[in-house]
Amino acid sequence: MNTAPPSTVSAAAAVTHIEIEPSILYFGTPVVLLSTENQDGSFNLAPISSAWALGQTVVIGLGREGQTAYNLGSRPELVISLPAPAQWPAVEKLAPLTGRNPVPSTKPRGCRFVPDKFAAAGLTGEPSHLVRPPRVARCPIQLEAHAERIRPDVSGGFVIVEAVVRKVHADSRIVVPGTDHIDPGTWSPLIYNFRHYFGLGAELGRSYRAQTPRRSGKRASEPALDGTVPS
Numbered sequence: 001m002n003t004a005p006p007s008t009v010s011a012a013a014a015v016t017h018i019e020i021e022p023s024i025l026y027f028g029t030p031v032v033l034l035s036t037e038n039q040d041g042s043f044n045l046a047p048i049s050s051a052w053a054l055g056q057t058v059v060i061g062l063g064r065e066g067q068t069a070y071n072l073g074s075r076p077e078l079v080i081s082l083p084a085p086a087q088w089p090a091v092e093k094l095a096p097l098t099g100r101n102p103v104p105s106t107k108p109r110g111c112r113f114v115p116d117k118f119a120a121a122g123l124t125g126e127p128s129h130l131v132r133p134p135r136v137a138r139c140p141i142q143l144e145a146h147a148e149r150i151r152p153d154v155s156g157g158f159v160i161v162e163a164v165v166r167k168v169h170a171d172s173r174i175v176v177p178g179t180d181h182i183d184p185g186t187w188s189p190l191i192y193n194f195r196h197y198f199g200l201g202a203e204l205g206r207s208y209r210a211q212t213p214r215r216s217g218k219r220a221s222e223p224a225l226d227g228t229v230p231s
């Protein structure tokens with residue numbers, strides 16, 4: 001016997017699912033920029049969307065043959081910089097570039113080697129406090145970290161990196177004054193949603209564990225914080 005309330009039954013009946021075989025499953029995760037150190041002491045920069053936080057650890061999925069995975073295997077320091085939504089054009093400039101020379105055959109067609117990806121994307125590095133790779137200036141959140149564990153994924157094409165965050169830098173405008181809390185009403189990640197870039201929409205609600213006061217602020221995607229429009 002169906003005991004669900006009538007409204008639930010009618011809502012479920014209205015939805016038709018079809019089976020599909022999408023080539024990618026990028027269902028909308030934040031973009032991060034990873035700074036790592038090359039063998040010659042210069043620095044590489046790569047956009048990555050397979051990243052998520054588990055306590056103070058950020059778990060990252062990387063193509064096995066990319067320069068970033070290669071660097072972290074030998075030099076485990078990194079910076080995880082989080083761009084604001086309006087910085088997506090700089091992120092997209094990095095998309096067809098690799099710091100690996102020669103370019104691995106597994107990279108997509110059109111991918112080319114560029115030794116200075118900061119310059120190629122019009123981004124600037126600023127010194128980190130605890131690690132050698134630089135932070136990406138004007139990214140509202142920057143995490144200095146150390147790759148503690150790197151292991152192959154089940155497909156063999158990727159590696160899974162567990163990076164422990166040692167220091168957090170936040171643009172003062174996205175911090176609730178007098179606290180260590182990021183203001184979720186002001187900060188928005190840049191979301192990679194099935195190969196299209198998005199920011200966050202309006203707040204829908206708050207978790208029972210939320211610790212920040214409700215407020216209406218300007219999100220970090222707006223010109224004063226986005227790093228693309230001179231202030």
Ligand SMILES: Cc1cc2nc3c(=O)[nH]c(=O)nc-3n(C[C@H](O)[C@H](O)[C@H](O)COP(=O)(O)O)c2cc1C
Binds near residue numbers: 047095096097098099
């Ligand atoms: C928005 C965006 C998200 C990406 N996410 C990932 C990712 O999660 N993992 C990955 O290995 N490559 C990802 N890529 C592709 C890498 O950035 C690309 O392979 C790049 O060449 C890596 O640079 P590297 O070889 O210098 O490390 C992404 C690219 C873009 C533009």
